[in-house]
Amino acid sequence: MTFVQVIDCKTSKVDELNRLMDDWVRATEGKRTATHSIVGRDRADSTHVVEIVEFPSYEEAVKNSKLPETDRIFQEMVAVCDQAPTFTDLEVLRDEQLNKIVVRAFFEEVANKRNFDAQSALCTADYREHSSSMPDDMGLEESMAANRELHTALEPVVTIESLMEEGDLVSARFSFKGRHVGTFWGHEPTGREFSGTGQAIFRCQGGRIAESWWNLDDLGMLRQLGAGPT
Structure with a gap:
């Protein structure tokens, strides 16, 4: 079953966060198990950034998190956030395209x-x-x-x-x-x-x-x- 991870961040350095995301995409080429990623910014709070990452399954998400490139980028992402990011793990019940x-x-x-x-x-x-x-x-x-x-x-x-x-x-x-x-x-x-x-x-x-x-x-x-x- 498809698995989705929602990452909530608070940062005033959105451009730096975007650069880290680009670095992660390049560094994990051919290795990552993530199939889809969306990054959005809260219209009511420009420091509130949410990333939604999709995986084929929870097991594939675990594999992705164990990549050294993923861990490195995550540590750098924490450094540019105003507070520690929070994670919400979701099992997809419906996927209506x-x-x-x-x-x-x-x-x-x-x-x-x-x-x-x-x-x-x-x-x-x-x-x-x-x-x-x-x-x-x-x-x-x-x-x-x-x-x-x-x-x-x-x-x-x-x-x-x-x-x-x-x-x-x-x-x-x-x-x-x-x-x-x-x-x-x-x-x-x-x-x-x-x-x-x-x-x-x-x-x-x-x-x-x-x-x-x-x-x-x-x-x-x-x-x-x-x-x-x-």
């Missing part, structure tokens, strides 16, 4: 359930979509119309292979299978089955998707439909 939830819902509702109207609830009003297969960017209404045309003509079923979240961005790697049952990009239905892979990046804002960038193997799909160059 909220931007992933809205992206997963987009694939499930719009792509697989053909609930095209759901896109208006999942995306912001000023949503912008960029695609390697489209010369111009699309707004929300244009994207909804394009999705309706594509999914009606090709009936794809999408499988999410992986989702990775960083900040307000979510990267999705996916595969899809379908059948050409309607007119698509001027090509009459062939009844042929097709499959392919794709990748998309979503920028989220306020719990909704504000922007997306899509890359799909359109040429490979058209070849399978007998509509592209061989």
Whole structure:
């Protein structure tokens, strides 16, 4: 289970504390077991600094604390603090990556359930979509119309292979299978089955998707439909 350590510091030497953190990152390269670190400063008290460090487990956190580099930097950190830092050890009970939830819902509702109207609830009003297969960017209404045309003509079923979240961005790697049952990009239905892979990046804002960038193997799909160059 994921383990999180919260370190509370009181210091007037925030720049020095930041330098020590940079030194620790460099010194423990290839050795540390910490996977994520966030440092924040209290808006109400500029001397109150909190670091949140994430580990795969408590056991991995113990390994990290036993590194000589970790001990050295900690001793230097104590020296720049106004008082001894305090530690809170947390076993993570829930880890909700909220931007992933809205992206997963987009694939499930719009792509697989053909609930095209759901896109208006999942995306912001000023949503912008960029695609390697489209010369111009699309707004929300244009994207909804394009999705309706594509999914009606090709009936794809999408499988999410992986989702990775960083900040307000979510990267999705996916595969899809379908059948050409309607007119698509001027090509009459062939009844042929097709499959392919794709990748998309979503920028989220306020719990909704504000922007997306899509890359799909359109040429490979058209070849399978007998509509592209061989």
